[in-house]
Amino acid sequence: MDGIILQQLINGLTLGSVYGLIAIGYTMVYGIIGMINFAHGEVYMISAYIAAITLAILAFFGLESFPLLILGTLLFTIAVTGVYGFVIERIAYKPLRNSTRLAPLISAIGMSLILQNYVQLSQGARQQGVPTLLDGALKFHIGEGFVQLTYTKVFILVAAFLGMAVLTYVIQRTKLGRMCRATQQDRKMASILGINTDRVISYVFVIGAAMAALAGVLITMNYGTFDFYAGFIIGIKAFTAAVLGGIGSLPGAMLGGIILGIAEAQFSGMVNTDYKDVFSFSLLVLILIFRPQGLLGRPHVAKV
Amino acid sequence: MSQKIFRKGFLALAVTTALSISSVVEADIVIGVAGPHTGANASFGEQYWRGATQAADDINAAGGVNGEKIKLVKADDACEPKQAVSVANRLVDQDKAIGVVGHFCSSSTIPASEVYDEAGIIAITPGSTNPQVTERGLSGMFRMCGRDDQQGIVAGDYIVDVLKAKKVAIIHDKDTYGQGLADATKAQLAKRGVKEVLYEGLTRGEKDFNALVTKIRASGAEVVYFGGLHPEAGPLVRQMREQGLTAKFLSGDGIVTDELVTTAGGPQYTKGVLMTFGADPRKIEDGKAVIEKFRAAGFEPEGYTLYAYASLQALAAAFAGAGANDPAKASEWLKSHPVQTVMGKKEWDGKGDLKVSDYVIYEWDDAGKYHQQ
Numbered sequence: 017m018d019g020i021i022l023q024q025l026i027n028g029l030t031l032g033s034v035y036g037l038i039a040i041g042y043t044m045v046y047g048i049i050g051m052i053n054f055a056h057g058e059v060y061m062i063s064a065y066i067a068a069i070t071l072a073i074l075a076f077f078g079l080e081s082f083p084l085l086i087l088g089t090l091l092f093t094i095a096v097t098g099v100y101g102f103v104i105e106r107i108a109y110k111p112l113r114n115s116t117r118l119a120p121l122i123s124a125i126g127m128s129l130i131l132q133n134y135v136q137l138s139q140g141a142r143q144q145g146v147p148t149l150l151d152g153a154l155k156f157h158i159g160e161g162f163v164q165l166t167y168t169k170v171f172i173l174v175a176a177f178l179g180m181a182v183l184t185y186v187i188q189r190t191k192l193g194r195m196c197r198a199t200q201q202d203r204k205m206a207s208i209l210g211i212n213t214d215r216v217i218s219y220v221f222v223i224g225a226a227m228a229a230l231a232g233v234l235i236t237m238n239y240g241t242f243d244f245y246a247g248f249i250i251g252i253k254a255f256t257a258a259v260l261g262g263i264g265s266l267p268g269a270m271l272g273g274i275i276l277g278i279a280e281a282q283f284s285g286m287v288n289t290d291y292k293d294v295f296s297f298s299l300l301v302l303i304l305i306f307r308p309q310g311l312l313g314r315p316h317v318a319k320v
Numbered sequence: 321m322s323q324k325i326f327r328k329g330f331l332a333l334a335v336t337t338a339l340s341i342s343s344v345v346e347a348d349i350v351i352g353v354a355g356p357h358t359g360a361n362a363s364f365g366e367q368y369w370r371g372a373t374q375a376a377d378d379i380n381a382a383g384g385v386n387g388e389k390i391k392l393v394k395a396d397d398a399c400e401p402k403q404a405v406s407v408a409n410r411l412v413d414q415d416k417a418i419g420v421v422g423h424f425c426s427s428s429t430i431p432a433s434e435v436y437d438e439a440g441i442i443a444i445t446p447g448s449t450n451p452q453v454t455e456r457g458l459s460g461m462f463r464m465c466g467r468d469d470q471q472g473i474v475a476g477d478y479i480v481d482v483l484k485a486k487k488v489a490i491i492h493d494k495d496t497y498g499q500g501l502a503d504a505t506k507a508q509l510a511k512r513g514v515k516e517v518l519y520e521g522l523t524r525g526e527k528d529f530n531a532l533v534t535k536i537r538a539s540g541a542e543v544v545y546f547g548g549l550h551p552e553a554g555p556l557v558r559q560m561r562e563q564g565l566t567a568k569f570l571s572g573d574g575i576v577t578d579e580l581v582t583t584a585g586g587p588q589y590t591k592g593v594l595m596t597f598g599a600d601p602r603k604i605e606d607g608k609a610v611i612e613k614f615r616a617a618g619f620e621p622e623g624y625t626l627y628a629y630a631s632l633q634a635l636a637a638a639f640a641g642a643g644a645n646d647p648a649k650a651s652e653w654l655k656s657h658p659v660q661t662v663m664g665k666k667e668w669d670g671k672g673d674l675k676v677s678d679y680v681i682y683e684w685d686d687a688g689k690y691h692q693q
Contacts, residue, residue, distance in 0.1 A: 020534060020535075020537075020538045023534045023537075023563070024531055024534050027528075027530035027531050027534060028531070030530070031528050031530070136358060140362075141357075141358045141359055141360070141362035142362055142363055142579060142582075143360065143363075143550070143551055143554075143579050143582050143583045144582065145554075145581075145582035145583060145584075145585055146585070147585060147586050148585055148586060148588075153562065153564070155564065161538075162564065164562070164563050164564040166562050235527070239527040239528070239555050239558070239559075239585070240555075240558065240583075240584070240585030240586070241527065241551075241554055241555060241582060241583040241584070241585060242527075243360050243551070245359070245360060245525065246527070248525065249523070249525045249526055280531065281530070281531040281534075282531075284531035284532055284535060285531055285534055285535050285538075288520060289520040289521060289522055289531065289532045289535070290494065290520060290521040292531070293523065
């Protein structure tokens with residue numbers, strides 16, 4: 017068993033950090049307009065396609081050094097996916113701002129189907145892939161066994177945590193973050209005090225899409241394969257992570273993602289892979305029973 | 321009296337008119353081509369469609385069947401059982417198909433074949449290998465390929481005799497096809513005295529199998545047998561190599577497409593991957609002219625392409641042999657007569673299984689191609 021638990025911890029951490037990145041999009045949108053954006057998984061899927069296309073274009077122009085290649089891909093993918101986030105909000109949610117709570121939920125599901133089919137029709141239904149960008153792996157010997165960690169995984173961990181750190185800084189320390197937090201606390205009051213809340217909501221969608229784009233680039237690098245359906249399962253997992261951590265809470269989404277990733281990996285390793293999803297969702301149910309607001313969520317207090 | 325004759329004459333005239341009208345309307349034999357034309361397994365659907373359309377063109381050019389032309393209808397099940405049943409109903413009710421080439425995933429073929437059986441039409445699947453496809457006693461269900469219990473025997477024997485492995489990990493995708501194949505291999509291994517060290521399922525549609533790979537590593541397996549399809553097989557084998565696991569990887573006919581290399585992220589990961597599949601139909605002399613036609617059109621007839629071609633040939637032969645476009649008679653005929661196809665002479669038993677199946681081992685090379693060993 018030497019090194020196995022540690023290896024599983026690393027497996028869980030890489031998977032969980034990506035869940036966390038996508039969960040940020042769910043949690044921020046919920047925090048500000050109280051709606052679950054079910055098209056968010058598809059935003060991630062689209063970013064994987066954009067990343068692959070960007071990589072191909074950059075490689076076509078002879079850019080071969082890894083840092084430049086990955087930096088170019090990241091910047092371009094985040095920019096284009098951000099535009100997608102903005103447009104999706106404008107088309108599917110803004111017109112429904114003052115309708116019943118159910119309407120934007122349903123339009124989100126519709127948006128998700130439209131995006132899936134749009135990608136399938138324009139890019140084809142086949143599996144797509146990108147070659148490995150970063151070869152090689154670190155190998156640590158522990159007793160009889162060993163732990164192996166590809167450079168790609170190291171890069172993913174660093175990039176994911178860097179992304180989360182930058183986002184936390186933006187939300188806690190900048191004017192944009194202050195506007196977001198104010199709108200989240202009380203949308204009507206914030207707008208009375210001169211904040212353009214519609215614009216803040218657009219920002220939030222763009223930020224969520226940017227985080228999903230970061231996840232998309234990282235996963236595309238890690239697994240090298242994706243298709244038009246890739247957003248579905250990972251979207252559900254990330255949503256679970258957001259609820260687990262306390263939907264609406266930014267650190268909660270990151271923590272929820274990491275806990276979910278590690279729990280899945282350790283359960284697969286020690287018990288059984290067949291039932292790992294059953295285990296994750298049981299964990300979610302248990303936490304919701306004993307702490308309905310999620311791990312880091314604040315209980316909702318009704319003002320009288 | 322004269323009135324009676326007049327009435328009879330009128331009736332006869334009416335009947336002949338009706339007959340001639342109906343023969344104008346039904347001048348085509350409608351055959352459905354059902355399979356995953358979209359979705360993660362769409363490449364198999366493309367193989368089916370290419371094979372069947374080429375066969376239809378060739379048969380129609382040679383005069384058709386019973387003097388009528390074959391008309392194909394595409395039916396997309398996306399490898400989902402629910403969708404398979406609804407397209408099966410559409411083929412029967414709307415398109416009035418009297419024969420079907422399809423489906424692909426066994427989990428789709430099994431429920432869809434119930435619909436065909438009820439409508440009394442004939443279906444032949446080029447690629448569904450689960451034993452239950454033909455074991456349920458449906459009179460019009462045939463297959464152009466072998467069965468998982470035959471495929472599992474070949475895989476199990478290969479692991480014991482050639483790879484000489486003592487420790488085998490068996491992984492499946494919890495689907496009718498994947499788990500069925502894994503179980504068949506497991507049974508053959510048990511018969512040969514090898515007990516697997518790990519038997520687990522993964523989830524279709526996921527891409528991260530790192531936790532499972534670590535577990536396989538901990539089990540000390542020398543061979544990993546995978547029952548499933550290429551969208552999961554590719555990432556699985558890649559993550560095995562990335563974690564430094566050098567165990568041999570063996571799978572079945574669910575990975576027989578160049579896309580395996582795409583999903584694995586390059587031939588450096590799929591090099592040495594083994595699979596069981598019917599003897600390469602491209603090597604059979606009978607199909608040479610047809611294969612040239614495919615290649616001239618810029619399509620390599622890999623995987624199930626020729627199986628689909630041969631399936632349509634078998635249907636056409638059955639309808640021609642029965643002498644009428646009657647699916648019940650055609651099924652009966654097919655169970656007692658051999659058919660000459662692009663894949664050689666094929667004969668079916670009373671269940672609709674091929675009398676002879678020819679599974680062999682293939683290996684993937686470092687250029688991302690597979691070769692018969």
